[in-house]
Amino acid sequence: MLIISRVVSLGGIVAPRCTSLCVSHFSACHCLTSPKRRSPYSSVDSERYSSLLKSVMSARVSSQTPESLQAEDEHIYGPVVKAQAPSSAPRRREPRTLHPFLRSEETEETEESGPPVRISLNRGQGRSLVPSVTRILQQTLSPEQIFYLERWKRRMVAELGEEGFKEYSQNLFRQGKLFHSALEEILTAGDTKRNKSASETPEHPPEVRGYMESVSHVLEDISAVRAIESTVQHDTLNYLGIADCVARYRGVLCVIDWKTSEKPKPFLGNTYDNPIQVAAYAGALNNDDNYKYQVENGLIVVAYKDGSPAHAHQLNSELMLEYWNTWLIRLEEFTDPR
DNA sequence: GGATCCTTCTTCTTCTTC
Incomplete structure (x- = not known):
């Protein structure tokens, strides 16, 4: 029982990621090349959980409560830092202003055999306000x-x-x-x-x-x-x-x-x-x-x-x-x- | 010479069983 409440409370943190990731910016940068993830709970082996339940119920955990588990976590890892509420607006899929990735004008093909170029960063040339x-x-x-x-x-x-x-x-x-x-x-x-x-x-x-x-x-x-x-x-x-x-x-x-x-x-x-x-x-x-x-x-x-x-x-x-x-x-x- | 900058890396569930 107590273990279950812990799983559920963790799920409260994890679940928003599973549902919102694919509509947030993660979808753009992570899901492009990887298969869609299923819910972590969609393939739960209920039989395995039933045996887990039995073992949990018979184990010596009766003195633990969700509050004590939370306190234990805080003791070990420090106070919980909660992720922002899942209601926060998902990232846009398109930028407000599109800028071309490539230059439109023709560029000349340069010699490839010379030594590689290395333009060092010089912040002094009016670059101090340019973010990286x-x-x-x-x-x-x-x-x-x-x-x-x-x-x-x-x-x-x-x-x-x-x-x-x-x-x-x-x-x-x-x-x-x-x-x-x-x-x-x-x-x-x-x-x-x-x-x-x-x-x-x-x-x-x-x-x-x-x-x-x-x-x-x-x-x-x-x-x-x-x-x-x-x-x-x-x-x-x-x-x-x-x-x-x-x-x-x-x-x-x-x-x-x-x-x-x-x-x-x-x-x-x-x-x-x-x-x-x-x-x-x-x-x-x-x-x-x-x-x-x-x-x-x-x-x-x-x-x-x-x-x-x-x-x-x-x-x-x-x-x-x-x-x-x-x-x-x-x-x-x-x-x-x- | 000192200060500042860019970059260096860190995240994705978690456990048991074979």
């Missing part, structure tokens, strides 16, 4: 995303302590940065060096060797690197960012985003807002006079520390347009918050 892609995505997270992120953090702090969590987070960031630096070095070096086994390059710090091994099969398919860690800015829409890489992947010119992850991310839907980030960079690059070409495709590469093969998620031009529209919605939410 990361900041905009961060500040327009959905209530559901905020809820799950806060819950995750609460659990981690409960497990590791404040200091431990801080150290854990810093370590994740450090690994991500080292991984990016190692890739930058390899991709700048050109095809010859890159085609050697990435794991053989001894100059990489030990912490990134697994990640480099993980992406080695992807690097084999990368050619014609045109830009690395390069600033892209959209003057009309007023935002900027730094794209990890622009190169050909299996012959197709892509904006590439490298990611490290502790959890496997075999599906595009596992990458949360990453596709929106890539579309935002591509849209900016396509409207940035510093780049004399356009990019219609994207690639998100998720690397793993244990060296297991990275997942490479390709975003074709159709998908990029979908995420471009999602980006425009997020940008509007950032620019004129309701």
Whole structure:
């Protein structure tokens, strides 16, 4: 009985996500490539539950009440942070103003054999007021995303302590940065060096060797690197960012985003807002006079520390347009918050 | 030289059984 009331109360938090996700922005960024999810309760094995019930009823839980369970949770994880009421307005499917993803005028094809471009960010040139892609995505997270992120953090702090969590987070960031630096070095070096086994390059710090091994099969398919860690800015829409890489992947010119992850991310839907980030960079690059070409495709590469093969998620031009529209919605939410 | 910025990553139900 008591367990049931707990399940129900959890369901009260979880259920809105299940029903509203597909009409919120999640549908645009997550459901495009993954099959529709069924209700978590639609396949309940009633027989299993009946045995669970019996065991619960006979177990020594009689001193527990929903209130004590709630108190227990609060004791372990801290006060409950409730997700915003499910009645909150679902995200729009279309931006108020459509902006083209590609430039309308012809762009010249540039030489691909030269060294990759790297336009560094210079905030001093009237860019100080231009918001970044990361900041905009961060500040327009959905209530559901905020809820799950806060819950995750609460659990981690409960497990590791404040200091431990801080150290854990810093370590994740450090690994991500080292991984990016190692890739930058390899991709700048050109095809010859890159085609050697990435794991053989001894100059990489030990912490990134697994990640480099993980992406080695992807690097084999990368050619014609045109830009690395390069600033892209959209003057009309007023935002900027730094794209990890622009190169050909299996012959197709892509904006590439490298990611490290502790959890496997075999599906595009596992990458949360990453596709929106890539579309935002591509849209900016396509409207940035510093780049004399356009990019219609994207690639998100998720690397793993244990060296297991990275997942490479390709975003074709159709998908990029979908995420471009999602980006425009997020940008509007950032620019004129309701 | 110091301050600030961009980016780095974190979310998706949860348990038992084989």
